[in-house]
Amino acid sequence: MTEPILVCGVVEHGRQLGRVLGFPTANLPVGAELTAADGVYRAEVEADGACFAAMANLGCNPSVGGNRRRLEVHLFGFEGSLYGRPIRVRLFERIRGERKFASIEALREQLEADRRTVLEGR
DSSP, X not given: OOOOEEEEEEOXXXXXXXXHHTOOOEEEEOOTTOOSOSEEEEEEEEETTEEEEEEEEEEOOGXXXXXXXXXXXXXXXXXXXXXXXXXXXXXXXXXXXXXXXXXXHHHHHHXXXXXXXXXXXX
């Protein structure tokens, strides 16, 4: 197994689309120095002294008209707000590439499938 990719940053506000889809995310800006391939990853997040299993999307969110590359992380079992707080994200294996979905419902269905894949791989 390769070493996980570590991304650290301060959570910033997004468009809150993850919340609408049932997958609220902590959003981190990323620059060109992060050379990992865009897509969905099994991840782990350290936040407020606790560690959470997570799934992450690295990319520009083409299904919802996004144009800025960022890392969005859904923490399993976390409730609360992380805005303005530092977090550490470890990206493990990439489970699929980023792609554009035909509808929000198709995206939601894929997120559910991704969630199952990530949790089964723990």
